[in-house]
Every structure is written in C-alpha cells, then in structure tokens.
Amino acid sequence: MPAKYSKIGSIQQESDIARLMADALERPDILNLAAGFTDNASLPLNEVLSIANDLARENGGDRSILQYGTNQGRSGLREILSKRIEKADLKPEESYSASNVFIANGSQQILYLAVQTLCNPGDIILVEQPTYFVFLEVLRGLGVTPMPLPMMDDGDVDVDELRMLLDKLKDSGEIEKVKAVYLVSYYANPSGHSISVNAKKGIGHVLNEANAGIAVIEDAAYRELHFQAPNEVSSCLAIEDYENSPVLYTSTLTKPFASGLKVGYGYCSDRDWLQRMLSIKGQQDFGTSNFNQAILERGLEDGIFDVHLLSLRKNYHLKMKCLHEALGGELGALGWTWAEPDGGLYIWARSPNGMDTGFDSNFHRDCIKNGVMYVPGDLCFSLGGPSDRVRLSFGVLDLDEIEEAAYRFLEVAKRITL
Amino acid sequence: MPAKYSKIGSIQQESDIARLMADALERPDILNLAAGFTDNASLPLNEVLSIANDLARENGGDRSILQYGTNQGRSGLREILSKRIEKADLKPEESYSASNVFIANGSQQILYLAVQTLCNPGDIILVEQPTYFVFLEVLRGLGVTPMPLPMMDDGDVDVDELRMLLDKLKDSGEIEKVKAVYLVSYYANPSGHSISVNAKKGIGHVLNEANAGIAVIEDAAYRELHFQAPNEVSSCLAIEDYENSPVLYTSTLTKPFASGLKVGYGYCSDRDWLQRMLSIKGQQDFGTSNFNQAILERGLEDGIFDVHLLSLRKNYHLKMKCLHEALGGELGALGWTWAEPDGGLYIWARSPNGMDTGFDSNFHRDCIKNGVMYVPGDLCFSLGGPSDRVRLSFGVLDLDEIEEAAYRFLEVAKRITL
Numbered sequence: 001m002p003a004k005y006s007k008i009g010s011i012q013q014e015s016d017i018a019r020l021m022a023d024a025l026e027r028p029d030i031l032n033l034a035a036g037f038t039d040n041a042s043l044p045l046n047e048v049l050s051i052a053n054d055l056a057r058e059n060g061g062d063r064s065i066l067q068y069g070t071n072q073g074r075s076g077l078r079e080i081l082s083k084r085i086e087k088a089d090l091k092p093e094e095s096y097s098a099s100n101v102f103i104a105n106g107s108q109q110i111l112y113l114a115v116q117t118l119c120n121p122g123d124i125i126l127v128e129q130p131t132y133f134v135f136l137e138v139l140r141g142l143g144v145t146p147m148p149l150p151m152m153d154d155g156d157v158d159v160d161e162l163r164m165l166l167d168k169l170k171d172s173g174e175i176e177k178v179k180a181v182y183l184v185s186y187y188a189n190p191s192g193h194s195i196s197v198n199a200k201k202g203i204g205h206v207l208n209e210a211n212a213g214i215a216v217i218e219d220a221a222y223r224e225l226h227f228q229a230p231n232e233v234s235s236c237l238a239i240e241d242y243e244n245s246p247v248l249y250t251s252t253l254t255k256p257f258a259s260g261l262k263v264g265y266g267y268c269s270d271r272d273w274l275q276r277m278l279s280i281k282g283q284q285d286f287g288t289s290n291f292n293q294a295i296l297e298r299g300l301e302d303g304i305f306d307v308h309l310l311s312l313r314k315n316y317h318l319k320m321k322c323l324h325e326a327l328g329g330e331l332g333a334l335g336w337t338w339a340e341p342d343g344g345l346y347i348w349a350r351s352p353n354g355m356d357t358g359f360d361s362n363f364h365r366d367c368i369k370n371g372v373m374y375v376p377g378d379l380c381f382s383l384g385g386p387s388d389r390v391r392l393s394f395g396v397l398d399l400d401e402i403e404e405a406a407y408r409f410l411e412v413a414k415r416i417t418l
Numbered sequence: 419m420p421a422k423y424s425k426i427g428s429i430q431q432e433s434d435i436a437r438l439m440a441d442a443l444e445r446p447d448i449l450n451l452a453a454g455f456t457d458n459a460s461l462p463l464n465e466v467l468s469i470a471n472d473l474a475r476e477n478g479g480d481r482s483i484l485q486y487g488t489n490q491g492r493s494g495l496r497e498i499l500s501k502r503i504e505k506a507d508l509k510p511e512e513s514y515s516a517s518n519v520f521i522a523n524g525s526q527q528i529l530y531l532a533v534q535t536l537c538n539p540g541d542i543i544l545v546e547q548p549t550y551f552v553f554l555e556v557l558r559g560l561g562v563t564p565m566p567l568p569m570m571d572d573g574d575v576d577v578d579e580l581r582m583l584l585d586k587l588k589d590s591g592e593i594e595k596v597k598a599v600y601l602v603s604y605y606a607n608p609s610g611h612s613i614s615v616n617a618k619k620g621i622g623h624v625l626n627e628a629n630a631g632i633a634v635i636e637d638a639a640y641r642e643l644h645f646q647a648p649n650e651v652s653s654c655l656a657i658e659d660y661e662n663s664p665v666l667y668t669s670t671l672t673k674p675f676a677s678g679l680k681v682g683y684g685y686c687s688d689r690d691w692l693q694r695m696l697s698i699k700g701q702q703d704f705g706t707s708n709f710n711q712a713i714l715e716r717g718l719e720d721g722i723f724d725v726h727l728l729s730l731r732k733n734y735h736l737k738m739k740c741l742h743e744a745l746g747g748e749l750g751a752l753g754w755t756w757a758e759p760d761g762g763l764y765i766w767a768r769s770p771n772g773m774d775t776g777f778d779s780n781f782h783r784d785c786i787k788n789g790v791m792y793v794p795g796d797l798c799f800s801l802g803g804p805s806d807r808v809r810l811s812f813g814v815l816d817l818d819e820i821e822e823a824a825y826r827f828l829e830v831a832k833r834i835t836l
Contacts, residue, residue, distance in 0.1 A: 037485060045479050045481045056467050105706070108701075258709070261707060284702070285680070286552065287680070291680075
C-alpha cells in the first residue's frame with residue numbers, strides 16, 4: 001500500500017500468536033503445549049445440539065434465536081450472569097444488576113473495548129508480571145504503554161511498592177496518563193497464580209488513596225476452571241476498597257464450555273464507561289451472535305452448562321496432574337521449578353540459572369525441532385522481562401500426547417543446560 | 419468517570435440506532451419499518467439444526483467445530499466464498515484466492531477494521547449520498563470525516579464532478595488525508611440503488627488517474643438479495659480500472675440466511691492491508707465463532723443455503739410489493755416519490771416539497787405517536803443532507819403488519835403536508 005497509510009499502530013510487528021500458529025501449521029507432527037485451546041474430546045457437541053433442538057421444539061420453534069439480537073446482549077443471559085457473579089462473590093441477591101452486564105465475542109473483545117475507550121496513544125496501563133500476552137498485543141496495537149506492576153516473589157502485586165510507584169508518577173505528572181490497572185485474578189494465564197485477598201484489597205486501597213481515577217480491568221477468564229474448591233477471594237466488584245474505582249470484570253462462557261461458541265461477558269460498575277464500550281461495540285458489530293447466546297442462556301438455565309463444567313474441572317485436573325508428573329522428578333532434578341496450579345490450563349515453569357528459553361533461544365528452537373511447542377515466557381512480560389520461563393498448556397492434548405510432549409521437552413532440557 | 423477520560427471519539431453522541439431501538443422498546447405496539455432486521459417467519463431454524471445434526475453425526479461426531487478456530491476463518495469456508503464471488507463476477511475459476519478472504523462477526527466488523535487500519539483521526543473517507551448510516555457512526559467514532567461524493571439524480575456518483583473534486587483536493591493538499599471511497603454497490607441501504615457499470619468503471623478510472631493511493635471499500639451486503647435476475651455489474655474486484663487500487667469487498671452470510679449467526683466476510687486485494695486488518699482482528703477477538711462458520715460452510719456446500727436463499731428472494735419480493743402497493747397511489751397522489759427496488763430490504767421515499775421528515779420533525783414524532791417507525795433519511799447523509807427522505811424496511815414485518823404500517827404512515831402523510 002502507499003506510504004501514506006503508515007500510521008500509529010499499523011506497522012505491527014508480526015504477532016506472536018501468528019508466529020506460534022505458523023510454526024504449528026508447518027509441522028503438524030509437533031505436540032502443542034503452546035495453544036490455549038480447550039480439550040477436544042470433551043467438547044459438549046451433544047449437549048449443544050440437545051439444547052438447540054430443545055429451543056427449536058418449544059413454542060412451535062422460536063425462530064427468533066436466529067434473528068439479530070441487541071447490541072448489549074440477551075437480557076435473560078445477562079440476568080443469569082449477574083446472578084452467577086453474585087453467587088461466586090457470595091453477595092446477597094440483587095447486589096449486581098443485569099443492566100451492567102454486556103455480552104461480547106469472547107472476553108477478548110471486552111478487553112479490547114476497555115482499552116479503546118480508556119486510552120489514547122501514549123497512555124499507560126499497569127500490568128502484572130507476567131501477564132496475558134494477547135493483552136500486551138492489544139496495548140501495542142492501540143499505542144498504549146504497558147507499565148510493569150511491582151511484584152513479590154509469591155506472584156502477588158507488591159502493594160507497598162505500588163504505593164511508591166503511584167507517588168512517583170504523581171510527582172512526575174505521568175499519573176494523568178495512567179488509565180487502568182489490568183489484573184488476571186484467578187489461575188492466571190500464564191502463571192496459574194490467583195491474587196490473594198490481601199493483595200487484592202491492598203491494590204484497591206492504594207488506588208483509592210491515590211485518587212487518580214485509575215480504572216480496574218479484572219480478567220477472570222479462568223475463574224470457573226478450578227480443579228477442586230473454588231478460590232474464595234471475591235472479585236474486585238465485591239471488595240469495598242474498589243468502591244470509588246471504575247471496575248470492569250470480564251469472563252467467558254467459552255473456555256468452561258465450548259470455545260467455538262465464542263461468547264464472553266463483562267460487568268462494568270461505571271455506567272459512563274459501559275456506555276462508551278457499548279457505543280463502540282455498536283460500531284464494531286452491533287451485537288454478538290444471538291443464536292450462540294440463546295444456546296448458552298438455555299444451557300446455564302437448565303444446568304447442562306454446569307454439569308459439563310463439573311466434568312471439565314475433573315478432566316483438566318487430571319491433565320494437569322499428568323503433565324506435572326510426566327515432567328516430575330526429572331525436570332526438577334535439572335533445576336527447573338514450577339508450582340502446581342489449582343486451576344486454569346497452564347503450568348508456568350522456570351529454567352535453571354536463568355537459562356534462555358525465549359523465542360529465539362536455542363532451547364526454543366530445539367524444542368520445535370524435537371516436536372514440542374511451548375509459549376516462551378518472555379512474551380508475557382511488558383518490558384525486557386526475564387526469558388527463562390515457559391508456559392506449558394495441558395488444555396488441548398490428550399493424556400498420551402501430554403506424556404509424549406513432556407518426554408520430548410525433557411529430552412531437550414537434559415541436552416541443553418546452562 | 420474522571421475528566422481525564424475524555425478523549426477523541428469517546429464523547430459519543432447517543433447513537434442513532436440506540437435512539438431508534440429505545441423508541442421501539444418503549445412502545446412495543448409500534449410497527450417497525452425502521453429496523454433492518456430480517457424476516458422472522460422464514461428464519462431457517464430447521465435447516466440450521468439439520469446441518470448441525472449432520473455435522474455431529476459424521477466422523478463419529480467431529481467435536482472440533484466447537485473448538486477455537488483460526489483468526490482468518492475456516493479455510494473451507496474461505497475457499498467456498500472466493501469461488502462464490504468468482505461466480506457472481508463471472509470470472510474464470512481460480513481468479514480469486516481463498517487466502518485473500520477473511521471471516522468476521524458480520525460484515526460490520528470488516529467495515530470497522532477497514533477504517534481502523536486506513537485512517538487516523540482527521541482523515542477523510544468519501545461516501546455516497548445517501549449512505550449506510552452505521553458506517554457514518556463508525557467514522558464518527560474513529561474521528562474520521564465523511565466527505566460527500568458528488569451524486570447525479572439517478573443515484574450514481576457523478577464521475578466528472580468526482581474528477582474535479584479530486585483535483586481540488588490535490589491542489590489544496592488535502593488529498594493526502596483521503597484514505598478511501600466507500601461504495602454500497604447493490605440494492606443499497608438505504609436507497610435500494612445499484613451502481614451502474616459506467617459509474618463503477620468511471621470511479622475506478624478517476625481514482626487510477628488521481629494516483630493518490632485511495633483505497634476502495636465495496637459494501638455488497640445486499641448483493642445476493644435480488645428479487646429476480648441478479649444485477650449483472652461485476653464487483654470492483656473484477657473491473658480493470660481498479661487494478662491499481664487497494665480494494666476491499668465485503669459481504670455477509672447473515673442477511674441472506676440467518677442473521678443470528680452473525681458471520682460476514684471480506685475479500686481484500688491488497689495483502690498488506692489484509693494483514694493489518696487480521697492483526698487487529700487478532701486483538702479484538704482472534705477469530706469468529708468456529709461453530710457458526712462450520713454451519714454456514716456446510717450449508718453452502720450441501721445447497722441448503724442456496725435453496726433457502728431462493729425462497730427468501732421470493733419472500734422479500736412479495737413483501738416489497740406489499741409495501742409498495744399499500745403506500746401506492748395514495749402516497750403518490752400526495753406528492754411522495756420513490757423507486758421500486760430490485761432487491762434489498764428498503765423503500766427509500768422522498769416527501770413532497772422538501773417537507774422535513776428528520777429525527778426531530780413533527781412528521782417523525784407523529785409517526786411514532788401513530789404507531790409506525792421509520793429511519794429518518796437525514797441520518798444517511800454525511801453533512802447536513804436533505805431531511806425529506808425516509809427509509810422504510812419491509813424486512814421484519816409480516817404482510818398484514820406491512821399493510822397496517824403503511825396505513826398508519828399514510829394517515830400521518832395525509833395529515834401533515836407542507
């Protein structure tokens with residue numbers, strides 16, 4: 001295209017996801033511990049069909065599920081979702097309102113709309129280290145700077161350091177550019193970490209003290225994918241320290257059920273912000289597939305969704321255990337470390353002695369050569385972060401494949417040491 | 419929210435669609451000639467279920483249709499769509515490539531991505547008069563200026579005037595800001611007009627002469643909704659005069675089949691532009707519902723889509739005739755004028771003597787009071803356009819309702835004259 005089209009955000013570096021996907025496509029023999037895909041064998045095809053058939057049979061077949069829906073999303077579904085967050089947060093009924101909920105094409109679209117409505121190019125969003133790497137791509141695309149949150153060794157934000165950081169930003173005047181804090185709060189992608197109640201309260205408290213109008217984007221995409229008891233920490237919506245902060249809580253009906261349906265949701269405590277996001281959604285697509293929303297609404301209503309989710313939790317627990325044990329003693333003996341996660345889809349491991357496992361490292365190249373793919377951890381840090389981490393997903397492979405993938409990974413780990 | 423959040427494009431005026439929808443919701447007794455919704459009674463619920471059941475039965479139930487898909491969209495579907503455009507353009511096989519096709523959440527998302535990748539705030543896009551009003555909202559949201567194309571009385575762009583306009587823009591240096599021409603080329607929303615072959619060639623010729631790197635966005639959303647023979651004019655993709663212009667052709671599988679599935683597609687002749695749109699789509703949702711794509715792919719493959727489309731064409735033809743005749747002689751005698759469209763979902767009528775039918779006019783208010791809603795034509799013009807037009811949609815109402823709606827409209831037209 002002509003040179004005049006070069007513009008902010010348009011000269012994109014090739015996206016990291018695109019590079020990983022290209023690797024995967026070129027070598028179909030590669031076992032994929034990289035993709036955040038969901039378990040294939042348990043995808044609820046019969047359940048979805050049975051719901052769709054039910055919907056079609058009733059009322060002589062209500063065809064309107066194939067009609068356009070509204071921009072904000074089906075009111076019945078929004079009602080169910082506000083109650084669902086209420087329940088997860090142990091709040092009394094009617095604490096949350098369906099009018100604050102909106103539906104989107106996966107929670108990804110909500111993250112995009114959030115940044116698009118909050119930020120101008122040059123603005124800043126504070127992010128955990130590590131953080132969800134597609135969110136970093138969103139920021140890059142919109143010309144927004146990700147600023148690292150100070151972290152503690154246990155994976156929580158260092159609240160005291162955060163206070164000092166905000167003070168420093170106030171002194172320099174930069175605070176005006178800081179538009180939000182982005183938190184991945186349950187079984188995070190990539191770290192598997194869940195934010196502790198103290199850290200969560202502390203962040204809210206410090207933001208309130210700073211009184212700088214910094215919004216909070218809480219990404220709870222994996223909240224429902226706990227392996228045993230749910231994490232008992234409330235969302236920011238239910239924590240008093242956030243009362244004066246605009247909070248956007250996002251999650252998805254995709255990963256806990258059927259990713260191919262691509263439906264996510266947001267709960268926004270700030271009506272003005274919500275309206276801005278809806279206004280742009282109106283321009284981007286004026287509403288998410290009404291058919292898919294109707295299927296999920298019914299699945300949530302009649303319990304099919306939750307029955308499936310129960311089995312999915314057990315399934316992912318099993319798969320996590322399988323990967324964890326297959327790497328097990330041997331990788332540990334080589335000096336690799338990782339924590340066993342309580343939920344989510346990922347094991348986040350650290351190489352011994354800071355050995356480079358980044359995109360262009362020998363280790364990464366050798367893994368690809370040896371037929372196993374992972375997400376290089378450096379993609380998940382905002383600014384020249386450490387490149388000695390790997391994200392290993394146990395979502396899409398079956399148990400035999402996970403064992404084989406772990407074996408291939410181990411082979412490389414034994415060969416390449418610092 | 420705090421004042422620091424006020425930013426370009428964020429202080430949105432309440433969207434026109436939102437106002438119309440609010441009117442509709444507050445008064446469910448209103449007959450809606452405004453909504454561009456599709457015919458409810460003929461929505462192919464049984465067809466969609468039968469396709470989904472087929473997909474599930476085969477290969478022991480291929481669950482992967484419920485897995486995430488790729489960002490660009492299913493390759494099988496893209497293959498079918500490139501051939502489909504080929505056929506409509508009467509081009510030999512393999513003239514078009516599936517690798518230039520991408521799938522989105524309705525063609526609306528493609529329009530949004532097109533503008534987002536081409537324009538900075540302050541840039542200009544040339545638009546027909548009238549034009550698709552949600553496109554004008556996209557431009558407003560992204561801070562882009564819609565500049566009116568010079569039009570002839572027959573609804574085509576005035577090519578000679580366009581040449582002069584481009585010359586003037588070159589002289590003033592403004593041409594650098596002109597990033598695209600937006601054309602709604604078949605049975606346009608709102609006018610029902612299809613661009614003639616001469617005008618289409620002429621526009622391409624003048625753009626080529628100008629050599630200013632102006633891209634072409636051709637919105638063919640209604641192309642398949644012809645009532646009898648298809649319009650024989652090729653898309654810009656097939657017209658030589660556009661060979662040096664980046665062309666994005668967009669259409670939808672939504673309106674000609676099941677709007678609730680929300681799947682549109684684009685064909686982009688320029689690989690760099692395509693990559694930029696895909697890069698941003700990767701950030702917005704990294705792919706459109708794979709399940710819905712799989713249903714449409716199969717429906718197109720096994721002919722269910724086209725069998726349904728045949729009956730839909732007849733159905734809309736009937737509904738158009740019904741509205742046309744119900745307004746008929748009486749409205750004509752009052753001095754209103756309109757052309758009977760050959761396709762699409764709209765009758766575009768002009769009031770006598772320039773009488774105001776705009777959003778805040780007495781005529782509009784009286785229609786709402788009298789239980790009938792239309793889209794005020796002024797929404798479809800870029801700059802203080804005439805407000806003596808109305809867009810009447812025959813998409814969603816059944817024949818009885820159309821007659822009653824026309825009757826209510828007539829009542830007001832008889833009462834309010836200039």
